[in-house]
Amino acid sequence: MTEQLDPAALDPHVRARAIMEGTTRDLSYPPSPEALTVPVYDNHTHLEIADGENPLHYREHLDRASAVGVRGVVQVGTDVLTSRWSAAVAAREPRVLAAVALHPNEAPELAESGELDAALAVIDELAAQPRVVAIGETGLDYFRTEPGRGRDAQLAAFEAHIAIAKKHGLALQIHDRDAHDDIVATLLRVGAPERTVFHCFSGDAELARVLAENGWYASFAGTVTFKNAANLREALEVMPRQLVLVETDAPFLTPHPFRGRPNGPYLMPHTVRAMADHLGTDVPTLCALIASNTEQVYGTWDAQQVTAPGDPWAGPDEVPGSPSELAAAAQAAAVDAADAGSPDHHPGPDYPGER
Numbered sequence: 001m002t003e004q005l006d007p008a009a010l011d012p013h014v015r016a017r018a019i020m021e022g023t024t025r026d027l028s029y030p031p032s033p034e035a036l037t038v039p040v041y042d043n044h045t046h047l048e049i050a051d052g053e054n055p056l057h058y059r060e061h062l063d064r065a066s067a068v069g070v071r072g073v074v075q076v077g078t079d080v081l082t083s084r085w086s087a088a089v090a091a092r093e094p095r096v097l098a099a100v101a102l103h104p105n106e107a108p109e110l111a112e113s114g115e116l117d118a119a120l121a122v123i124d125e126l127a128a129q130p131r132v133v134a135i136g137e138t139g140l141d142y143f144r145t146e147p148g149r150g151r152d153a154q155l156a157a158f159e160a161h162i163a164i165a166k167k168h169g170l171a172l173q174i175h176d177r178d179a180h181d182d183i184v185a186t187l188l189r190v191g192a193p194e195r196t197v198f199h200c201f202s203g204d205a206e207l208a209r210v211l212a213e214n215g216w217y218a219s220f221a222g223t224v225t226f227k228n229a230a231n232l233r234e235a236l237e238v239m240p241r242q243l244v245l246v247e248t249d250a251p252f253l254t255p256h257p258f259r260g261r262p263n264g265p266y267l268m269p270h271t272v273r274a275m276a277d278h279l280g281t282d283v284p285t286l287c288a289l290i291a292s293n294t295e296q297v298y299g300t301w302d303a304q305q306v307t308a309p310g311d312p313w314a315g316p317d318e319v320p321g322s323p324s325e326l327a328a329a330a331q332a333a334a335v336d337a338a339d340a341g342s343p344d345h346h347p348g349p350d351y352p353g354e355r
């Protein structure tokens with residue numbers, strides 16, 4: 001299965017992972033796991049990124065998730081278009097809250113073309129919308145970006161996002177790839193928002209201690225289930241239980257035993273069970289704790305009512321996410337991906353076989 005998928009065929013998704021990566025992965029969705037008896041939340045997912053032979057409608061993703069005890073998700077934007085889409089879905093779908101930001105891998109190009117300030121202004125605007133509960137994902141990505149102007153742009157964008165989170169009293173979701181020290185230094189220098197989450201925590205026990213000291217949250221993804229990720233499990237042991245969250249970062253980072261296949265919020269039970277197993281705690285207790293921690297960070301999913309009309313998937317053209325707009329975006333993304341190589345939004349360290 002090496003053929004590239006036609007972006008137009010993937011409409012109406014905003015992005016398509018298979019196009020970004022062009023890998024020889026198994027592109028079938030894994031079966032649903034046994035349901036959790038106590039529900040949890042997926043606090044970081046990208047439902048707009050199509051993956052698999054048959055990309056799932058976001059509502060199908062949510063239905064599968066509900067059926068296995070994943071009660072709600074935080075849908076995360078990575079640029080202006082996907083942030084708008086995230087806010088639009090959250091305004092219409094009770095199981096979705098939104099995070100909005102410009103991904104650190106987007107910042108250098110935006111700065112280069114003089115568009116960074118305007119894009120940040122859009123994020124600031126979206127941050128004021130109901131059911132937008134976090135600024136993210138933002139941070140630093142030294143895996144993708146070399147020292148120099150690109151990293152300067154990332155840092156400027158990161159600081160601007162921190163300021164937006166504080167201005168609106170929102171949580172911050174951090175993308176940290178090979179940049180632990182500078183992320184921590186920046187947070188300490190400018191002052192972290194009250195609720196700060198290291199999305200797809202990728203550090204070791206030492207970084208976990210820094211998070212613990214500062215009251216920052218570690219969100220564990222499917223990587224914590226990988227055989228070669230003992231450092232993440234050590235970090236999990238070190239984290240105070242009230243600062244632990246879970247996420248999928250779908251469609252990336254599918255948990256063991258389905259690593260490499262398309263991911264969705266409905267596969268999170270694998271991650272939660274592996275974490276409970278490693279901690280020697282029972283799964284319902286860990287789920288209750290994680291659900292409570294998640295609500296501490298983002299509030300409850302019904303705190304602000306869903307009010308907006310229409311379906312952002314098949315709605316009228318003024319709703320972000322109309323098929324025509326997203327098809328055009330998918331085409332553009334495919335061209336960008338071909339130009340720049342894989343945008344590769346998920347954080348490291350590298351897990352061989354994942355990409």
Ligand SMILES: [Zn+2]
Pocket residue numbers: 044046076137249345346
């Ligand atoms: Zn992500």
